[in-house]
Amino acid sequence: MACRASFMRVASGSRALLLTTTTTTTHGGTSSIGPPPPACLRYPAPRTFMQSAGRRRAQLTADAYPELRRDERFGRVTGEHVAFFKQLLGSGSAVVEAEADVEPFNEDWMHKYRGQCRLVLRPASTDQGGNTGLVGGSVPVFDEIVVSMARMNRIHSFDDASGCLVLDAGCVLEAADTYLADRGHVFPLDLGAKGSCHVGGNVATNAGGLRFLRYGSLHGSVLGLEAVLPDGTVLDDLSTLRKNNTGYDLKQLFIGAEGSIGIITRLAVHCPQRPAAVNVAFLGLASYPHARRAFRQAKAHLSEILSAFELMDARSQQLVHAVRPAEKRPLDGDFPFYCLVETSGSNGEHDYAKLEAFLEHVMSEDIVADGVVAQDATQIKALWGWRESVPECIGHWGGVYKYDVSIPLPDMYAIVDDVKARLADMGLLGDTDQHPALGVVGYGHMGDCNLHLNVAVRRYDKRVEQALEPFVYEWIAKRKGSISAEHGLGLAKKKFIQYSRSDTMVALMKQIKHLYDPNGIMNPYKYI
C-alpha cells in the first residue's frame, strides 16, 4: 500500500519549494491485503473516521496531531512552480493537480493518516525526476508535494550467473519476483503486500518480511543503489558486484532511512537461486517454552532449508476463526500456541525427508502436541492463510492497536501476558461491549525474534491507549528490544526512538540527517 514521505527542493530564492514524495511501498508487513500501518494511536486525541459518500476518510493528520505545526520556512506551491514542473517532466500525466487524482496520495490504506498535498509529480527517470526519487515513510502531513515513483519501473538487467538484478525503484515487488521466477531465481524479500509495494520503498524502509530467516537483511542483499540527494546530487553507488571494498559503504545509510536523506531511484539486488521445493507444516503446542524448543529443533534439523518459523497464539487463531467460521481449522484440537514451519530447498525429496525427521523428533519428544503437513500448493496457501490473515481479521471488531517489536526470544511472548493482565486489571479487556478491548494477541516471525503485539478493540479508547503507552515501550526498553523491528519510524514512532536508542546514538543520527539534508526538506515532520 501507499507509503509516502515528503521532501522539499530548495528553490533558487531564499524560500524553499515544498515537495512530497510518494511511493507504493511497505513496512514489511505480512497482511495479505497490505502492510500493517506504522503502529497505532499514540496521541491523546482519538482519531475518528468520517463517513464521506460511503467512503471512510481519515481525520486530517494535522488535526490528529495538534502538536505538529507546518514549517513556515517551506514555501507554498504556486502556478509558477507547477509550470516549472510541467516543463521539467514533459508529459501531462507526470504532473497531477486535479483534487480527485491527488487525494489517493494523501491517505494511507488504513485511513489513519491524511495529508493536504495538492500536487503529485511522477518522474520517468532520475534525470527527469531531477532532485526526486523514492522515499519510504507515510502520507504527507501538510501541503508537501507528492512524487510518485510509479513510472520509474523498468528492469534494466539480470545476470543469472551472479544473480544480480538491476531495476528501478518503482518496480512492483511481485513483478520483479515473477521476472526472476522465469529465470530460476527469487527476490530475497517476500511479503503480503508484494502485489502493490515498490522495491524502492522496500529498501527505503528496510522491509523484513516472511523469508528474512532464509535470505537475511537487505543490508546484505542490496549490492548497489542510486539515489538523489536533497541538493540534487545523484549518488551513483550502483555497483553490481558482491565484493567492493573501496571506501565507506554509503548506500547502507539509505537502506532504512525512510527517504529522509535522499530518494532511492535504482537498485542492484543479489537474488538467490529459486527453491524448487516448498513444504509447510502447521503445529499445535502446549506452551511458549514448547514453541522455543520446537524452533531450536527446526534450526537443528532443517538448517539451510528452514525459510520461515512463524508463531501464532491461541487468541489470534480464535479471532481469525470468528471472522471466517466456514473455514476448517488446520488442527482439530485447541492449543495455546501454533507454529508454521516452512522449508525451501532445491530437492523436494530431501527436504521432505528432513521435515519428516524433524516432525518425528518433536512429536516423540512431546515438544509438539499435534501437526499437519501441506500436501500441495493449495494446502500450503491455506496454512499460510491462518498466519497471514491475522492482521486483517483482528481489525474486524472496530480497530487494532499494533506494535511491531523485536524482543530477545526468552522474553518475547511475556509482553503479551503482561499487557493482557494490565488491561484486565484496569477493566479494559473483556467479552462484553462495556470493555473497549476484546483481545490481546501475539504472533509474528519467531525465527527473527520479531513479535507483532496487537490489541483488538471494539472502539478506540483513550484509556486503552494510555494503558499501553509508554508501558509497552518501557517494557521493551528494559529487555533491550526494539520498538520497531521491521516497520520503521515514520510519523508514528518518531518521538519514541529513545526507547530503543541512546541519546548518543540519536545525536549521531541527527548529525547524518543534518549532513545530507541541512534544510530538513526530506520527509519533514517524520523519522528523526
Added chain:
Amino acid sequence: MACRASFMRVASGSRALLLTTTTTTTHGGTSSIGPPPPACLRYPAPRTFMQSAGRRRAQLTADAYPELRRDERFGRVTGEHVAFFKQLLGSGSAVVEAEADVEPFNEDWMHKYRGQCRLVLRPASTDQGGNTGLVGGSVPVFDEIVVSMARMNRIHSFDDASGCLVLDAGCVLEAADTYLADRGHVFPLDLGAKGSCHVGGNVATNAGGLRFLRYGSLHGSVLGLEAVLPDGTVLDDLSTLRKNNTGYDLKQLFIGAEGSIGIITRLAVHCPQRPAAVNVAFLGLASYPHARRAFRQAKAHLSEILSAFELMDARSQQLVHAVRPAEKRPLDGDFPFYCLVETSGSNGEHDYAKLEAFLEHVMSEDIVADGVVAQDATQIKALWGWRESVPECIGHWGGVYKYDVSIPLPDMYAIVDDVKARLADMGLLGDTDQHPALGVVGYGHMGDCNLHLNVAVRRYDKRVEQALEPFVYEWIAKRKGSISAEHGLGLAKKKFIQYSRSDTMVALMKQIKHLYDPNGIMNPYKYI
C-alpha cells in the same frame, strides 16, 4: 597477520598527541599463512629488503613512499604522554615502550611496510582504552602510537536460539569459531588467517573470505557494534536483534571503514547453524567458458548447500607443483582451468547425492573434463591445499605483484590473458632469468566474481610495475569492476580509488570522514 592503522588522540592543548592502533586482522585473504598484503608496489622506488641478523626487514614506508610527509600538526610522544597512558591503562603490560617489543607492530607480515612507531597501547576495556579501539589498515607510516586490541578478547554471550554471539573486537577468529563449534554453530566468515586475525579487524576491513558465497556479507551478519569515535564518544550500537528499524544504521559505516572514523571494540554477530556435512570436489576444465558453465550448474544443482566455488588457472597450479613437487596432484591430466567446489549442509547423504547429480550432469555434458571428490577430512584438506597455497607458493621465486579485484563474470578471466600478453610483448615475461616475470596467474572466488590476479616475479622491477599500473586499474574501471574486492584500500590503494568510485562518491566519502574525524587523526595517510 598484523594489520594495523594509526590514529591520534587530540590532546587538551592545541597540538595533538599521536597514537597508532594495531590489531591482528586480515583483509580477507586466503593464504594459509596469513592474508595477502594490501596489493603490491605502486610507487616508483622499488622496495628492497634489508637483511638484518638473518631477518628480512622492510624498507621504511616513509622512504618507499617519498611522496608521504609526516603531518606536522600531529604531536610527538613525550614522557608526559607515556605517564598519562600508564595512569589510564594501569597494568604495566598495557603500555609497551621497549624497542624490541614495539618493532613487531611496525612491520607487516610480508615485510613490505615498516613504520616508526615508538609506543604501543594495549587497552583491556572500552572504558580503559579511552578513545581507542580497532582499526583496519596496515602498519603505521610515521611515529603514530599503536594500540593493540589483543587484550580485549572476551566472548561475552551466545544465544543458541537466535545464533547471536557478542564478543570483543580482539577475539581471534578461530577461537570464536571453535567456541561456536562446541555449540553447533559457525562464524559466518572463514579465511586462511583465522588462527591469528581478530574479528574486529575482519569487520573493520569487511573481510570476504572463503564462504562468502554461503553466508554473505558482514553487512548482513553483523547485528551490532560498539566503537570509540575520535573524540572519545562511545558509539553503542550493540544490538543483538536481527531486526531493528529505528533510525539510520550507523554501524554499517564502520564495516569496511578500516578504522578511519572510529575503533571497533565489540561486536554482535549472527552465527548460523554449523553444517554437519562438508564435501569437496576438484575439477579439471578445458576453458574459462567451461568453468562459467560449471558454476551455473553448481548453483542450479547445489543451491543452498553450495558454500564455495573457487577457480585456479593452470599456471597457478604449475607454480604450486613446482614448489611442492612431492605432493601428488589431484588430477592426472593437465587442464587449462581447475575448480574447487564445496558443499556444506545438514545431511551428508542428501548433500552427497546432490553433488553426485551435479557431477554426473557436468561430466555427461562435457562441461567438466575430469574430477575427484574427497572421501574424508584429510582429502578435503589436501584439495583445499591446492587452492589455499597459491598465494604462498607463487612468491617462491622472489616476489609477487598482487591485485584483488572484482570483475563481472563474463570478463573476469580476460584480464589475466591481457596482462600476460602485455608483459610478453614488452619482453618482461619469460622462462629465463633475463625476464623479471615468470608467471601471470589468476585464481580466486569465482562464486563472488572475485579474482586474485598475481604476477610472480624473480625480482621487483620498475618496468613490470609500470606495465601493470595503471593498466590493470584502467582495465577494471572500463568493465565497472572493483579495484579492491575484499582487501580494502589501506595505504596501497588510497590513490587509486577513483578507478572504482566517481568523484561524487569520493567527495561524499570525504564528507563522512570529515564529519567523524575532523582532525584527520584516525588512520592518517591512508584509506581516503
